[in-house]
Each structure stands twice: as C-alpha cells, then as structure tokens.
Amino acid sequence: MFRHATPARGLTSILKAFATLVSVTVIASIAHAQPVQASLPTQDLYAGMHRIVTEVAASPDQRAIGLMGRKSLPDNHGMLFVFESPQRQCFWMEQTFVPLSIAFLKEDGTITNIEHMEPLSRASHCSSEPVRLALEVNQGWFEQRNIKSGMQIRGLPGKQ
Secondary structure (H helix, E strand, O other), rough: OOOOHHHHHHHHHHHHHHHHHHHHHHHHHHHHOOOOOOOOEEEEEEEEEEEEEEEEEEHHHHHHHOOOOOOOOOOOOOEEEEEEEEOOEEEOOEEEOOOOEEEEEEEOOOOHHHHHHHHOOOOOEEEOOOEEEEEEEEHHHHHHHHOOOEEEEOOOOOOO
C-alpha cells in the first residue's frame, strides 16, 4: 500500500531540520566568537582642552584583544596601549568593527604620528619611531580637534 506524507508529518520534518540548522549555527558562532575585552581601568587623558576617557590595556593579553569585537566606541572615549619599553609598534584591525584613528606616543606623550585604520582589515599601521604608548579613538577624532603630530597628550599613567 502507498503512504502519503501528511502535512503534519512534513511540517515536523521541516521543523526538526530547522532546529538542527539553528543549533549548528549557534555552536559555530560560539566557537568563532569575537573576543571582547574584560573591564579595564580607565584614565582621563587630555589632548589640548579635549578630554578622552581611556581604557588602559597594559598586559599582553589586554593589548592583544584591544577593542576587538566592539560594535561602537562612545564619543571622547578610547583605549591606551601601554608597552613595557619603546619599540616600533604596529596595529591591525582584523576583528575590530569600529573605524579608528591611532596616535603613537613617546614616553612624554608627544604624538609621533597618527594613522587611520579601517574595520576588519589586516593592513598594518605602524609608529614612525619607537614608542611605548598608542592611543586609539574613533576615526577622525584627532583631525576634528586639530590634534597633530608633535602635540602632546597629557594625563598619561605615571605622569603628572
């Protein structure tokens, strides 16, 4: 005898297949989840009269994660990367969604150069000379406030 699939049986099969697909997608998403930085200490920095609320990434793990996985960065906020010693520093944006500008800073806070970084890019953006600090903010922040190379960022950790 020939059996016909009932509409309910067909719907059940479709729902089971959909549930399996959703489960696999969720598991894959968890396996490839973007790292997001744990809460970091903050420091108020100043570029001219402009205040920047910065999270301070000082350990290798904190620096490796940086602003990865974030979908936005509030106005006048940023991340300060602190390295153990002055070296030529390079940054990229492979898992970062927010367009950023980065200022590379000498020990005294003098900006050596400012680079613009595009989201989800592996392009390297490097300091023009050895630095111990790097400050990331929303792209264009420095230009909008007429902050340029040679100017100084004040309020750095360990500095007055």
